Amino acid sequence: MRLEDFDYGVVDIRDYLRHRTLRNKDWIKSIIVFVFPYANDAPKAEGYLTAKYAYGRDYHIVIKNKLEEIAETLGFEKYEAMTDISYLDEKLCAVLAGLGRIGKNNLLLTPKYGSRVLIGEIVTSVVFPKTESELPNPCIDCFLCVKNCPTDALRNGFNKKKCLSYLSQKTSADYELYDKMELAVGCDVCQDVCPLNRKEYDYPEEFRFDPKSRFVLQDFLEIGEKNFREHYQDKAFAFLGYRKILRNLLVLEANKGKLRPGELEKYAGLYEDAWFKKHMGHLKGRLAGGKD
Numbered sequence: 001m002r003l004e005d006f007d008y009g010v011v012d013i014r015d016y017l018r019h020r021t022l023r024n025k026d027w028i029k030s031i032i033v034f035v036f037p038y039a040n041d042a043p044k045a046e047g048y049l050t051a052k053y054a055y056g057r058d059y060h061i062v063i064k065n066k067l068e069e070i071a072e073t074l075g076f077e078k079y080e081a082m083t084d085i086s087y088l089d090e091k092l093c094a095v096l097a098g099l100g101r102i103g104k105n106n107l108l109l110t111p112k113y114g115s116r117v118l119i120g121e122i123v124t125s126v127v128f129p130k131t132e133s134e135l136p137n138p139c140i141d142c143f144l145c146v147k148n149c150p151t152d153a154l155r156n157g158f159n160k161k162k163c164l165s166y167l168s169q170k171t172s173a174d175y176e177l178y179d180k181m182e183l184a185v186g187c188d189v190c191q192d193v194c195p196l197n198r199k200e201y202d203y204p205e206e207f208r209f210d211p212k213s214r215f216v217l218q219d220f221l222e223i224g225e226k227n228f229r230e231h232y233q234d235k236a237f238a239f240l241g242y243r244k245i246l247r248n249l250l251v252l253e254a255n256k257g258k259l260r261p262g263e264l265e266k267y268a269g270l271y272e273d274a275w276f277k278k279h280m281g282h283l284k285g286r287l288a289g290g291k292d
């Protein structure tokens with residue numbers, strides 16, 4: 001495993017500290033930042049898909065393993081390999097490493113892959129020569145992501161509370177926003193409409209679509225809460241837990257006009273959680289043509 005086989009750039013820790021603070025990390029001298037591309041198109045499949053970043057094996061596992069291997073190869077004694085679950089602002093790291101710039105969709109846009117990349121990093125006590133390039137911003141200001149965001153989360157900056165990706169992980173009471181949901185986990189609209197995301201490229205085979213990233217309500221109910229963790233243990237969305245994904249699937253069924261009021265009654269009684277019951281109440285109101 002050679003560093004040259006990867007898309008990476010190096011940040012001098014002093015440059016990062018000009019923008020963000022870090023506590024008790026005085027030993028870090030360099031951040032080696034990596035981008036890993038993932039799927040760019042959706043399979044034709046019955047049921048509800050996850051966002052594309054979650055099509056394959058959990059990227060937290062895949063990327064961390066790769067980074068650990070690289071760090072071993074480089075012979076680092078003191079280092080940390082991280083992705084997502086990281087104390088660093090990873091997009092800022094990637095920009096400082098010369099890997100891309102931030103687009104109107106709030107994401108790192110790279111010249112080679114567009115925005116469909118995941119970011120990972122190795123922080124090390126070794127001083128590495130820093131990457132000097134700063135790329136021009138490839139975002140062409142077409143505003144397609146801003147205009148097409150189903151919940152208007154990108155207008156005047158990013159409003160995470162309105163972002164469907166955020167909502168799919170949370171138990172928010174903004175039920176009307178959920179009415180726009182199209183995926184079982186996450187959201188891809190702002191990336192799907194981006195003209196810079198029409199590139200062809202290879203990506204790690206671990207990120208290829210596997211059928212567990214497609215949900216059919218009846219099958220999901222059969223898997224059940226007890227078997228959920230084991231069944232989805234190698235998927236990036238396992239941390240959401242059974243009930244939130246079930247809520248998402250019921251929202252999607254309602255959004256597609258596939259739920260009957262009688263069915264909802266049955267599901268609403270499954271769990272005592274107030275957030276679950278209230279959301280089912282909202283769906284019931286929708287089916288009845290009322291407000292709530």
Ligand code: B12
Nearest residue numbers: 051084090091092095106107108118119160165166186187
């Ligand atoms: C929390 C989180 C979320 C939350 C909230 C995000 C938020 N911004 O508040 C939610 C659940 C909404 C979310 C959604 C998604 N996320 Co997320 N998320 C994170 C996480 C863990 C922290 C983000 C964060 O709070 N950063 C701190 C705040 C301050 O930064 P920010 O506002 O997000 O970004 C700004 C700074 O980076 C700054 N910045 C960037 N460059 C520079 C340069 C200079 C000089 C300065 C001063 C500032 C600056 O500008 C950015 C834009 O305003 C990161 C991983 C990480 N540890 O960084 C992943 C991460 C950002 N997410 C990622 C992904 C893939 C997604 C989704 C695409 C998943 C999906 N398909 O559903 C969506 C995209 C939504 C969107 N359009 O942004 C990737 C992004 C990869 C990329 N190409 O950019 C990351 C990096 C994870 C990873 N390891 O790859 N995410």
